[in-house]
Amino acid sequence: DTGVSQNPRHKITKRGQNVTFRCDPISEHNRLYWYRQTLGQGPEFLTYFQNEAQLEKSRLLSDRFSAERPKGSFSTLEIQRTEQGDSAMYLCASRPDKGAPSYEQYFGPGTRLTVT
């Protein structure tokens, strides 16, 4: 396994701009998750894909946020009209579809977003 990869690792943008992050999960991991982590907090769930289907979205995922996983492989998370409150670390995780529910999620290194 090469691990979960995320790009870019860091992004600085001005308020009001749009940004897009990419996540490449571990090969053959059908389930993909996005989390947001702000300073001093644990990760908070944003959304979840099983293959290309987005099955669950958190209340944290406002209308300015959209996530896709068009071919069931990589995923993108777009934030439109960024606000300073969007500054956070965005984490992606994946796990196999099969296996016990207790199967752990594997996390990527994250994309740190700073909105100025």
Added chain:
Amino acid sequence: AQSVTQLGSHVSVSEGALVLLRCNYSSSVPPYLFWYVQYPNQGLQLLLKYTSAATLVKGINGFEAEFKKSETSFHLTKPSAHMSDAAEYFCAVRTNQAGTALIFGKGTTLSVSS
């Protein structure tokens, strides 16, 4: 609803001392519990997990945790701290009924002094 509380946002120990990081959970159904570690500017790495097979769970790097249903706790311990253990530690819970997402505590930062 499921939740996790980590008591103590910051724990400091000396090298060689016992490490104890506290985690209490709330769940109306049998939970799956996890401890993750996060080093600066990195993602989360799994230390260990509880899946109901055994109440005492051993993980990587000498860490272990004990599930105590009566106390709704899953505290993380290590007999002897190393400098390399300095990091942030997160306890997380998930259940089948709550969907598939992990619910994390706010984390505990472990500092190790020589």
